[in-house]
Amino acid sequence: MFSKDEIIRAGYRVLLEREPENTSVVEEAAASMESAEEILKHFSTSTEYIEKLGAPGYLSAVAVGRGARRQSIETHTSLDNMQALFERVRKQWSKLGETEPYWSVLTDERYRMSTIERHQDSFEASARNEMALFDAALDRCFTNPPKGVCLELGCGVGRATRYLSTRFDSIVAVDVAEGNMRICKEAMQQDEIENVDCRLLTKVQDIADLPEFDMLYSVMVLQHNPPPVILYMLGTLLPKLRPGGVAYFQVPTHTLRYAFSIEKYFNSDPSILDMHALPMQDVFSSIATAGLELREVLADGWTGQYGSHTFIARKPA
Template structure:
């Protein structure tokens, strides 16, 4: 069994545990909402605000918002926080996630008026369960940071494979920890030790591993996979002891 298989197995186990124990909090960590205390309406509103801002950034960079007729891949869709907002603006959303409990909970979270445009797909493979050139937009947020950089880079290459020529991807990465106590802990402690502290000290049901992915790493795989980085910008919306960046990618026509 390869190290990639080992990493995916561990990733799946962690996120199945998190999805079974407290899925909305695990998707969007925020003070005061642990123990299944997220208000679902407020939870979904965070996704709507994010997608509205991302659509504006897309328009500023390309001159156009994503088409309302687009087929979208929401990679790491969780319980459908962003898929719900994406489905309200586009024709169809394929939500891929590694955690079966997360996808199961999405049945109660995704609003009835958009659920017909949302297709949840369970996958723990490094190869996306989609054919080449079948989606118009890839969206991912708060996902790539939770896997080893090599695995995350592989998925960026997969985004280019499944995009139609001229299609775009909006990818969020955590490119460096900040200088807070937790940020320094992420920077200097071995991942296994930090995961142990999350469980034993912070009471997490399973570790939420963090891994930085830089703009330069993304640019390299995008160029090698037949695409280009159109724009990138700081994303201060999440905080969480990391600096985040959103990267807009286009597959070559």
């Protein structure tokens, strides 16, 4: 068993290719991090390490994208199949919502129920970082972004909801997991936030029954749904944007070696949590069909692997 000091020193030598500045730096890092996973994540996401990757790392990612091939991904199905796909996802996340609600939002071992109390601050800090990216994107793309009703697709335990509530007049926060929704409601009550309307989605038709809105916000949510459900969600929700409204959502589009067959999916182990993707041309088609103007598409790091993108689109006023 290696000590935290030894792992930290190894991180400096292997990942940063240098010795730590002094013993104090190592001691401070050891005191602030609980596990080997946390230490490795600290080094691998540091600015110094990312800058060391530099051009070779960037060009490698570009090369993967340039050589991408058409993937076998079924995106259309019957309404009955759609409901069955949705129900499978709902059951998976409902179970997690009752057993590991925080880990279900961010799959980091620190956020297991056994340790979340010690790491609540970092859990909430992740939402502030997410909001900083959101604010920067809106600032890049719009002079006056909308402030009315925001639909948060996949509110989870309310991690980002409390911050969205300060940016919009009201929030419609939706999720499929009752346990997560319960925690979200409790968090809003505890913080005396009164402009959040929490709604539990129990069937696919509930998506079509949602009201119109001025902002669609969804990060790390669509990817947990099979491609036909992702396409249905986009095709149903994007037209609900009011004139001048904005859609800000993330979804994987080019996951390596990904394929989706409805028949194979129904015959697979339902306990396995899959990471899904929707081809980019289907995302573009949904945006165009809804009459939106695409403002930006950026590669992001939300899945921790190549192929995830954040889309920003606007409905003309």
